[in-house]
Amino acid sequence: MINDAVKLKPADKADKDLLAKLEQEAGTQVSLCYQCGKCSAGCPVAFAMDYPPREIIRLLQLNMTETALNSNSIWVCATCETCSERCPRGVEIATLMDSLRREALRRGKKGDNKVAAFNDAFLRTVKMFGRTYEAGILLQHNAVTMQPFKDAGLGLPMVQRGKINILPVRIKGRDQMKKIFARVQEQREEK
C-alpha cells in the first residue's frame, strides 16, 4: 500500500556530518555494502532484532540514521563480530553498531534498555575501584532496572563457591582511574 511506503528525504549537511562521524569512528564506509545479506544470515541474535544488520546498514545508506539510532537492534547486538568477519565488502558492521550505540547514548536514547543500565553500573565500579565489583554491579543493575530478584537464585551459590567477592577489590592507582574517566569526559565535551 502507498501508506506503507518509506518516505526518503535528501541528506542535508547535518545528516552527512553525522554519518561521516559514525563512519570515521568505526573506520568503515556504508556505501561499500551491496546488500548481500551475509551479515544477517550469520548473525546469532538477528532473531531478536527489529532490523537485522543488513537493514541497519541500509537505513544508514538511505539517510534514515534516526531510525537506526532508535532501533533495539543496536542494543541486542552482542558484538560477536561474525558480520564483520564474513562481509565480502569489508564493512565493519560490528564496530558501526558500537558507534551507533554510543551516538544513541550521547543523545540520551537509553529507552528502557537494560544494556545501557548494565554498562553504567559496570563502569561506575571501575571508576571507583579500578576493578569491576561484580556484587555491586548486580545489585545496582537490579535496582535501576527494577528487578530486585533477578539472578537472586545464582547469588548465594556464587558466594558459596567463592566466586564473588562480597567487598570490592581496590587498586592503588584509584586517583589515576578518576583522572582517566574525567579526561575522557573532557574530550567528549570538546567534540
Added chain:
Amino acid sequence: MRVAYYPGCSLEGSAIEYGVSTERTAEILGFELVEIDDWNCCGATSGHNTDKLLSIALPARNLAIAEKTGLNVLAPCAACYNRFRNTEHTVRSDSELKAKVEQVIGMEYKAENETYSILNYITQEVGLDKIADKVTKPLKGMKAACYYGCLLVRPEAHTGFDDAEYPQSMDNIVKALGAEAVEWAFKTECCGAALGTSQPEIGQKMIAAVLKNAKDSGAECIVTACPLCMMNLDMRQKSAEKGSGEIFNLPVYYVTELLAIACGDSPERVKVNKHFVEAVSYLKEVSKRAEEIAAKEKQQAEAKAAPAEEVDEEKIQKKIQAFIKSLQKNPDKIAAKLIEDEERAAILTEIVKNDEKKIQKLAELLATDNDKAVKAAEAYVSGELKKREKSKE
C-alpha cells in the same frame, strides 16, 4: 620464559578456577607469570559500548605498565585479550588517537609489546610437544567440544593466531592431552555474552543453541578459554534447559583445568568442584575409560611383541632353508600360495626359476612375515610385466 600476566577481574572472582588453573599451567609447563603491577579493569564490553576513547585508555594503562618491563603480555580472559589486541592495533595505526590515549592515561605507550591468549601462548610459544612430555594421566576416552566463541578469534585482523571460522589451537591442545576433539559446527558461534545478564530471554536461546549443537555432535563435555562463555554455558545451563525444554547435562571445563588434570592434578586442586554443572564425576568416568584403553593397548602391544621374542635365530634359519628348497623344487606350488591369479603366479614361477637372489629373499620373507612375502611376489611380477612391455615397444 617470562611473560607479563594480566589476570583480569573475572579470574579473581567468578572465574577463580581459570585463575588457579592458569597458574598451575604455567608451573607445569615451566613459564613464569609476572603479574602487571596494580592493574585495572579493561573496561570489557561496557567500555566500548559507551566511549571509544575510554575503551582504548583502560587497557592502555595496563599495557603501558607492562611495556616498561619489556615483556609480552598473557591475558587468559578472552574479553580482556580482545580489548588488549584492539588497543594495540588502534594505537599502532592511529597516531592521533595514540596521542589522546597517552594524554588520558598520563603515560607513554608505544604498543611495542604483544598480548597473547592462553591458546596461542601454549601452542606457539610453549609448544605442543612440551605438553605431551608432561602428561601423566592422558584424558583418553574424553569426547570434548572445543568452544572458542567470538573474542579469541574475531576480528581475525586483530587476533590473527587462529582461523576465525575453523580454529584448531584448542583442539590441538585437547588432543595433546589425550582427549578426542569432536567436530561440531558451533565452535565460534556466540554464547550471547552479556545478554545472559542484561536480556536473559534472548541470551538463553543462544546458550541453548550452542549446548544443543555440542550434544548433537557427540560431545560429552565442552572446553572453553573464556570466563563469560563459562558463565553462560555452565552457570546458566540450568535456565537454558528450562527455556528450551531439553536436558543437556554437559560439564564445561577451562582448557587450563584439563591441562593441569592430565598432568596429574586432582580436579579439586584446580577447583573443578566449584562449577555449577557437576563436572568431577565425568572426569572420574574418563579416568576409568583411560585405564581400560591403556590396558587394552598394552595387551595388544604385548601380543604383537610376544612372538618376536620367542623366535630363535636357529629356527628361522631352518625355515629359510626349507623354503629355499621348496622354491627350487616346486616353485609353482609356492607361487600359487603367494598369488591367487594363475597367470601372475605362472610368471612368478618363471622369475624365481632363474634367480637365486630372489629365491633367497622370498624364503626369508616367507619364514618371517607372510604378508611381506606376498607383497614382494606381487612386486616381482609387476616389475617383470613392465619389463616385457618395454621390450615389446
